[in-house]
Amino acid sequence: MSKSNDEIDARILTELRINARISLAQLGERVLLSRNAVRQRIERLERDGYIRGYTIRESAIDGPSKVGAFLLIQRRDRVRGSDVIAGLRAIPEVVVCDVVSGELDIVVRVEASDVERIREIWCRVSEFPGVKDITTALSLSTAIDR
Known part of the structure; x- marks a missing residue:
């Protein structure tokens, strides 16, 4: 937090994270x-960007279970690879997309109805012109979910 935010703001954010x-x-x-x-x-x-939105997180009991996977993507051109991210934005099952440093370029978290849908997404992403390679890791369980 910046100097304009104080301990009370931090306590407000903590309380809002809890409920x-x-x-x-x-x-x-x-x-x-x-x-x-x-x-x-x-x-x-909210105006300063410390609160960027509100969401609902459903528990597995309330709705159908989802299959999670990570797509570890290498792009053909790291500098001009925005077309890959644009393509990922169009896939509703993509819940997180991070551009990372190192050997990989993009790490994508996908949550789908079943493994077959994960495969369909993998096929679609692998056909993006800017994608060089994809490694997929299915999530077996989630140990921490904040």
Whole structure:
């Protein structure tokens, strides 16, 4: 956090990580501020990019289980390889895409309905003109999911 954010902002973020649905009144009680002061701080944290969005994370009990995999991609041209990322954006099962340093260029997390869909995605990505090679690793289990 920058100098403009203080310990109270850090406590607000911690509380929101624990329960993003906490009421402003309850949050205010926990960080010793009024509901209105908490609302203003949250709006500033959103504006400054510390809070970038809200999401729902479903548990496996609530919905169908998904198969996870990592696609480890090497591009033909690291400098002009944005076409690969553009292609990945069009695949809804791609949940995370990181450009990395080292031998690999892109690490992609895919969550699909089944292994067959993972194979279809692999085939599609392997046909992108900028892709040199792909290594795929199926996720056997998730040990930490924050």
